[in-house]
Amino acid sequence: MAFYAVYIQEAHPSDIWQMRSNVREGVVFQNPRTDGERVQVAESCVRRLGIRFPALIDGIDNSVERLYTGWPDRLMLIDREGRLVYKSEPGPFGFEPSQLEAALRQLFR
Amino acid sequence: MRQPPDFFGRVMARTPSPLMMVLPFETLWTHARAGVLHLGDPAPDFSLPTLDHKNTVRLSSFRGSKPVVLVFGSYT
DSSP, X not given: OEEEEEEXXXXXXXXXXXXXXXXXXXXXXXXXXXXXXXXXXXXXXXXXXXXXXXXXXXXXXXHHHHHHTOOSOEEEEEOTTSBEEEEOOSTXXXXXXXXXXXXXXXXXX | OOSOHHHHHHHHHXXXXXXXXXXXXXXXXXXXXXXXXXXXXXXXXXXXXXXXXXXXXXXXXXXXXXXXXXXXXXXX
16 A cells, blocks of 8 residues: 655645635745745645655646646545546545545455 | 636635625535546556655556555645
8 A cells, every 4th residue: 555645736825825724823835936945845744744654746837736636635546456446526625534544445345 | 627726726815705605616616626537547647756855656656566545735
């Protein structure tokens, strides 16, 4: 089983669509313009949220986000044959880890 | 959604809050972000660096050996 966070384009950067809740929590970042800036924000994200599984960084061209329509957040499960077997609805409404858990149980049954 | 996320974000940032109370936003959002991938489709291959840039992970390298979970997201 491989488990990866795919860090993608920010959902609510301060210069585009800032949310009050992010301001309250001190999570205020401008939209990264370069790969280096994106890595800096991603490092803060992983460190402060305590993400323990490996993180991959989408390029500033957002190519992988576009392939998977991952923005703003989304869960996917791919089976051993390389086929998509679970795709959550788009976050935030559709980001349901319990559904992923059910899909994993189904896969390993 | 055919427009890129930052275009969408700029539009949403200017959308009056009362309008959000009237529109069936969740339904519209789910439709707009449906994407083109369907269950059973081959997962598009990609190769991305790890956060520390010490390794590169290619999705297709897991084919035939183990399932893969992808958690897409950002900080904000």
